[in-house]
Amino acid sequence: MKEMQTFLKKYHEEMNWEISNESYEKTRASLLNNYMLLTTEVAEVAEELRKAFNFTHSHILNGMKDSEAFDLAKENAKEDLGKEFADCLAYMIKFANYFEIDLEESFYKKMDEVKNRKNRDVSLSRK
Numbered sequence: 001m002k003e004m005q006t007f008l009k010k011y012h013e014e015m016n017w018e019i020s021n022e023s024y025e026k027t028r029a030s031l032l033n034n035y036m037l038l039t040t041e042v043a044e045v046a047e048e049l050r051k052a053f054n055f056t057h058s059h060i061l062n063g064m065k066d067s068e069a070f071d072l073a074k075e076n077a078k079e080d081l082g083k084e085f086a087d088c089l090a091y092m093i094k095f096a097n098y099f100e101i102d103l104e105e106s107f108y109k110k111m112d113e114v115k116n117r118k119n120r121d122v123s124l125s126r127k
């Protein structure tokens with residue numbers, strides 16, 4: 001993750017896509033604009049899932065077993081979903097870099113916190 005953060009810091013500098021640090025007003029506008037772009041990318045993940053479900057349903061209607069249709073849809077969606085996850089990750093890393101957050105450290109700390117949460121959701125499924 002550290003490598004990705006370093007890569008994107010340079011990448012955003014080269015592209016002149018850094019979050020502005022000129023003044024509070026410009027920084028605020030830049031953060032809000034980037035937040036808007038992140039949410040757009042999250043919506044694009046939803047769009048790819050919608051396409052995969054529509055693909056699955058049309059194949060089920062044509063007589064394919066649902067599990068086979070969904071496997072095919074997942075394979076078809078893989079490349080585009082990967083691109084959208086990458087877009088989301090790039091914006092999240094941009095925010096982390098702006099706030100000088102070590103994302104890997106935050107990630108593991110948060111996952112540990114969730115694992116040890118007292119009011120954790122209980123799953124009924126047994127694996």
Ligand SMILES: [Mg+2]
Pocket residue numbers: 041044083084087
């Ligand atoms: Mg995108």
